[in-house]
Amino acid sequence: MPRPDSPRTGARWDRRRAELVTEAARVFARNGYDQTSVPELGEALGRATGAIYHYFPSKEELLIAICDQLMEPLLSEAEALASGPDPAADQLRALVRLWVAHVIEHRDHMLVFQQERHAIDHGAQWREVRASRKRFERLLEGVVERAGAEGRTAAVDPRLLVVALLGMVNHTAQWHRPRGRLSPKQIADGYLDLVLAG
Amino acid sequence: MPRPDSPRTGARWDRRRAELVTEAARVFARNGYDQTSVPELGEALGRATGAIYHYFPSKEELLIAICDQLMEPLLSEAEALASGPDPAADQLRALVRLWVAHVIEHRDHMLVFQQERHAIDHGAQWREVRASRKRFERLLEGVVERAGAEGRTAAVDPRLLVVALLGMVNHTAQWHRPRGRLSPKQIADGYLDLVLAG
Amino acid sequence: MPRPDSPRTGARWDRRRAELVTEAARVFARNGYDQTSVPELGEALGRATGAIYHYFPSKEELLIAICDQLMEPLLSEAEALASGPDPAADQLRALVRLWVAHVIEHRDHMLVFQQERHAIDHGAQWREVRASRKRFERLLEGVVERAGAEGRTAAVDPRLLVVALLGMVNHTAQWHRPRGRLSPKQIADGYLDLVLAG
Amino acid sequence: MPRPDSPRTGARWDRRRAELVTEAARVFARNGYDQTSVPELGEALGRATGAIYHYFPSKEELLIAICDQLMEPLLSEAEALASGPDPAADQLRALVRLWVAHVIEHRDHMLVFQQERHAIDHGAQWREVRASRKRFERLLEGVVERAGAEGRTAAVDPRLLVVALLGMVNHTAQWHRPRGRLSPKQIADGYLDLVLAG
DNA sequence: TATGAATGAGCCTTCATTCAT
DNA sequence: CATGAATGAAGGCTCATTCAT
Numbered sequence: 001m002p003r004p005d006s007p008r009t010g011a012r013w014d015r016r017r018a019e020l021v022t023e024a025a026r027v028f029a030r031n032g033y034d035q036t037s038v039p040e041l042g043e044a045l046g047r048a049t050g051a052i053y054h055y056f057p058s059k060e061e062l063l064i065a066i067c068d069q070l071m072e073p074l075l076s077e078a079e080a081l082a083s084g085p086d087p088a089a090d091q092l093r094a095l096v097r098l099w100v101a102h103v104i105e106h107r108d109h110m111l112v113f114q115q116e117r118h119a120i121d122h123g124a125q126w127r128e129v130r131a132s133r134k135r136f137e138r139l140l141e142g143v144v145e146r147a148g149a150e151g152r153t154a155a156v157d158p159r160l161l162v163v164a165l166l167g168m169v170n171h172t173a174q175w176h177r178p179r180g181r182l183s184p185k186q187i188a189d190g191y192l193d194l195v196l197a198g
Numbered sequence: 199m200p201r202p203d204s205p206r207t208g209a210r211w212d213r214r215r216a217e218l219v220t221e222a223a224r225v226f227a228r229n230g231y232d233q234t235s236v237p238e239l240g241e242a243l244g245r246a247t248g249a250i251y252h253y254f255p256s257k258e259e260l261l262i263a264i265c266d267q268l269m270e271p272l273l274s275e276a277e278a279l280a281s282g283p284d285p286a287a288d289q290l291r292a293l294v295r296l297w298v299a300h301v302i303e304h305r306d307h308m309l310v311f312q313q314e315r316h317a318i319d320h321g322a323q324w325r326e327v328r329a330s331r332k333r334f335e336r337l338l339e340g341v342v343e344r345a346g347a348e349g350r351t352a353a354v355d356p357r358l359l360v361v362a363l364l365g366m367v368n369h370t371a372q373w374h375r376p377r378g379r380l381s382p383k384q385i386a387d388g389y390l391d392l393v394l395a396g
Numbered sequence: 397m398p399r400p401d402s403p404r405t406g407a408r409w410d411r412r413r414a415e416l417v418t419e420a421a422r423v424f425a426r427n428g429y430d431q432t433s434v435p436e437l438g439e440a441l442g443r444a445t446g447a448i449y450h451y452f453p454s455k456e457e458l459l460i461a462i463c464d465q466l467m468e469p470l471l472s473e474a475e476a477l478a479s480g481p482d483p484a485a486d487q488l489r490a491l492v493r494l495w496v497a498h499v500i501e502h503r504d505h506m507l508v509f510q511q512e513r514h515a516i517d518h519g520a521q522w523r524e525v526r527a528s529r530k531r532f533e534r535l536l537e538g539v540v541e542r543a544g545a546e547g548r549t550a551a552v553d554p555r556l557l558v559v560a561l562l563g564m565v566n567h568t569a570q571w572h573r574p575r576g577r578l579s580p581k582q583i584a585d586g587y588l589d590l591v592l593a594g
Numbered sequence: 595m596p597r598p599d600s601p602r603t604g605a606r607w608d609r610r611r612a613e614l615v616t617e618a619a620r621v622f623a624r625n626g627y628d629q630t631s632v633p634e635l636g637e638a639l640g641r642a643t644g645a646i647y648h649y650f651p652s653k654e655e656l657l658i659a660i661c662d663q664l665m666e667p668l669l670s671e672a673e674a675l676a677s678g679p680d681p682a683a684d685q686l687r688a689l690v691r692l693w694v695a696h697v698i699e700h701r702d703h704m705l706v707f708q709q710e711r712h713a714i715d716h717g718a719q720w721r722e723v724r725a726s727r728k729r730f731e732r733l734l735e736g737v738v739e740r741a742g743a744e745g746r747t748a749a750v751d752p753r754l755l756v757v758a759l760l761g762m763v764n765h766t767a768q769w770h771r772p773r774g775r776l777s778p779k780q781i782a783d784g785y786l787d788l789v790l791a792g
Numbered sequence: 793t794a795t796g797a798a799t800g801a802g803c804c805t806t807c808a809t810t811c812a813t
Numbered sequence: 814c815a816t817g818a819a820t821g822a823a824g825g826c827t828c829a830t831t832c833a834t
Binding site: 515555557559564566 | 711748753781788
């Protein structure tokens with residue numbers, strides 16, 4: 001079943017696709033994924049209904065693309081960090097700062113990502129997104145454990161510490177407003193004050 | 199031979215309605231609210247389609263009922279606690295224990311509540327649910343502030359401390375499994391170790 | 397994925413379903429399967445759009461049902477005939493009469509069946525329909541061969557005789573009009589005069 | 595720098611157009627007319643979507659062109675035959691041979707022609723195609739009648755004989771395979787053995 | 793000539809809701 | 814009280830066709 005009109009690749013196509021992903025994240029974050037029809041989305045994006053389907057084979061694939069656009073850069077930066085030579089506590093600090101900044105920068109993506117947790121957990125085509133999330137959690141676990149072994153984390157069950165961090169950092173997307181009182185760095189350091197030792 | 203109209207009130211009716219709410223929360227948590235049609239829900243609940251409508255005027259009202267069933271008991275217990283004479287740090291400890299236990303006990307309700315954040319934030323008929331959530335947050339803020347004033351909380355911006363707590367505690371619903379390694383009390387105390395002063 | 401509202405069985409349901417199949421065959425024969433939208437079909441059948449989907453999971457399943465309703469009774473009667481004790485030439489005569497009468501009686505079904513040959517040949521869910529057609533052809537082949545062995549058929553390659561018969565009888569649906577000049581029996585006997593020996 | 599407008603006429607254009615018709619017949623015969631989108635067709639033909647529209651104003655006109663490419667040469671040869679001086683039985687023999695060979699040679703065209711019978715019968719722009727079919731049937735009727743008057747056909751109602759012939763010959767497209775056991779001439783002669791007098 | 797991105801109307805299908813039984 | 818068939822509006826998606834390049 002070949003797709004019609006072969007190309008659908010190339011730099012221009014990739015760029016436009018990425019733009020649509022970003023704009024769609026904004027619309028879905030505001031109006032909800034299920035509550036936004038494809039024609040509505042098209043109108044919000046200044047495109048005709050069918051144009052969406054030049055870039056995404058289905059509405060759900062667009063949703064997956066939003067999650068990918070969220071996870072990929074975070075994951076690659078985080079993995080670069082974690083494989084570096086710094087002490088684990090420093091890595092954890094850098095990681096949380098990076099992560100908070102990413103959540104704030106991609107607030108729309110995060111809101112969509114969290115809202116569609118159900119699709120991610122149970123959907124068939126979401127394997128890769130699930131895998132990305134899992135990799136990030138494993139990576140975080142590793143850094144927290146090593147920092148704990150160096151005696152640098154709060155005296156709390158390390159697994160609990162990890163999920164607490166996940167909860168507080170990801171929740172940032174829900175309350176943060178642009179030009180808020182606290183900078184991303186201040187927020188990250190506040191979280192770190194909670195989870196690092198005295 | 200028309201019988202007198204259905205009650206739509208009374209103790210038995212209330213009890214059945216509450217049961218349906220609980221069971222519906224389970225189904226929605228597993229399959230998603232939008233992804234579960236009313237006939238599907240009926241089948242999962244062992245009732246016919248129309249039976250749902252004897253207890254709820256619409257699918258959305260059922261969703262609101264799930265949120266009410268989650269928030270009301272938590273809120274009333276929390277307000278009783280917060281209006282007591284105990285020191286704020288003790289109140290905070292009791293509140294977080296109560297809250298964690300509630301989240302774990304109503305895990306399905308929580309998952310639905312979080313997943314439908316969009317409806318809650320933007321929907322017209324959700325005023326009361328929004329108000330409940332707001333009241334709980336204000337109450338938590340008050341206790342944290344007072345505990346902070348007593349020097350009992352971690353040295354972190356108090357507003358940040360509140361949202362961090364909201365994040366970590368509510369996130370519990372996402373990872374906790376029945377018969378998990380840690381008891382609700384242990385989990386709550388772990389969180390408290392993070393937010394209370396060394 | 398359980399279908400909503402369990403029953404969808406029972407004598408009444410079966411009867412209504414069969415009625416819809418017959419009426420749909422009429423509409424599709426007149427207007428074309430692809431050219432008839434489901435709302436149009438519903439209107440022609442005096443039902444709302446959605447009502448179709450109480451009886452058929454998809455438009456294509458309705459098409460399959462039309463083919464089943466055509467093939468099943470023909471096949472069972474034909475098999476009863478072919479397994480009887482009569483001489484093959486008599487069986488062939490009875491079979492062609494039965495077959496022509498069936499084609500004329502189910503003219504609409506036949507027209508749809510022939511028009512959608514493509515779906516039948518290449519579609520994934522058409523295995524059973526293909527099998528029915530194949531069984532009928534095999535059965536016809538057997539009877540023709542036996543009649544040929546008895547020296548009762550025209551002196552023509554037996555395989556060619558079979559496909560010629562298939563062509564002429566099935567083509568009847570395309571030109572026959574109700575209350576036509578020739579009765580089904582006369583038509584069948586005309587065909588038989590061609591294929592039976594002098 | 596506008597070049598002069600595309601020819602849309604001329605020998606080269608005609609040749610390419612005819613090639614496209616033949617190739618499109620192959621694709622439509624295999625995949626179905628309605629089931630083949632214009633972009634899909636373009637890909638199967640090694641052309642871009644828009645290229646199709648250089649040669650055909652619409653998809654339907656392409657379909658009509660397929661039918662024309664099928665009917666025109668058959669009809670002109672058949673009419674030449676029928677207007678000759680030979681005895682009707684000889685004309686019938688020559689006609690059936692010509693016809694069978696044509697059906698086999700244009701198997702794809704035939705399959706499309708038959709599958710789209712509905713468009714032909716009811717479509718507005720199909721007058722010419724309908725007229726061609728009618729002319730061929732009239733011509734066949736005439737030859738059969740004259741052969742019958744000469745006592746050379748089987749003792750069967752002549753109109754029935756005509757539709758039987760139409761059925762068996764046209765049906766050839768459905769079962770014939772290239773390099774089959776029987777040659778077109780053998781097939782035609784088999785059919786003739788059935789319809790000509792012992 | 794040729795391309796292929798874009799359009800938007802229309803299709804199949806789903807589903808919340810109603811109501812006769 | 815309960816049922817489940819029926820409704821019809823709306824959603825996701827396809828596709829013939831157009832047109833700027």
